[in-house]
Amino acid sequence: MRISDDRYTKDRLRYDLAMRLILHEARTSTIRAWTGLSDDRIRKLYRSYAASEPGHSVKRHRGKAPRQAAYFLSNPELRLQSANLAAILCQLGLLDHPAGDDTLSAASRFCEAYEAFRRQHAEPRIGFEHAWFLCHALRRRRELGLGECPACGGLVVMPSFALHPQSCSLCTHGIREPEAALMA
Numbered sequence: 346m347r348i349s350d351d352r353y354t355k356d357r358l359r360y361d362l363a364m365r366l367i368l369h370e371a372r373t374s375t376i377r378a379w380t381g382l383s384d385d386r387i388r389k390l391y392r393s394y395a396a397s398e399p400g401h402s403v404k405r406h407r408g409k410a411p412r413q414a415a416y417f418l419s420n421p422e423l424r425l426q427s428a429n430l431a432a433i434l435c436q437l438g439l440l441d442h443p444a445g446d447d448t449l450s451a452a453s454r455f456c457e458a459y460e461a462f463r464r465q466h467a468e469p470r471i472g473f474e475h476a477w478f479l480c481h482a483l484r485r486r487r488e489l490g491l492g493e494c495p496a497c498g499g500l501v502v503m504p505s506f507a508l509h510p511q512s513c514s515l516c517t518h519g520i521r522e523p524e525a526a527l528m529a
């Protein structure tokens with residue numbers, strides 16, 4: 346039967362997404378909002394994950410989600426990683442105004458972006474909830490915006506009130522130069 350098939354697929358997607366979010370240590374409130382699962386079902390998923398992977402512990406965050414835009418610009422490494430994450434979000438169309446996408450597919454696209462970001466950094470400094478906050482802040486453009494590094498043209502995350510973007514972390518710290526020299 347078509348209808349129950351659809352419902353089954355949707356349920357499956359919901360659980361898969363919840364597991365993905367649990368692994369990324371998303372907050373329970375985020376998991377609930379994105380999957381529509383009840384707190385009780387989410388608790389059971391945590392328990393079944395813990396039982397199936399005894400050596401791996403995932404933290405369960407219950408407090409408030411991050412709200413500090415300045416966090417992403419607080420040091421060169423974070424500026425670099427924020428710019429990189431922003432570029433991935435941009436490529437996957439996550440900074441556009443949410444189209445007719447339903448929550449489940451938008452959420453899995455965001456997970457894809459976050460997973461791509463984690464693969465690119467040996468020590469990712471931006472947790473899942475911060476990444477989601479960055480995505481949200483870049484869409485809203487009230488506190489943070491995007492610009493181009495005046496030296497290399499690379500993407501930078503900048504405060505919305507700034508008139509001109511600063512150089513990216515790589516140019517500021519001369520990391521870009523040796524690479525350019527090698528190419529010459």
Ligand SMILES: [Zn+2]
Nearest residue numbers: 494497513516
């Ligand atoms: Zn640059």
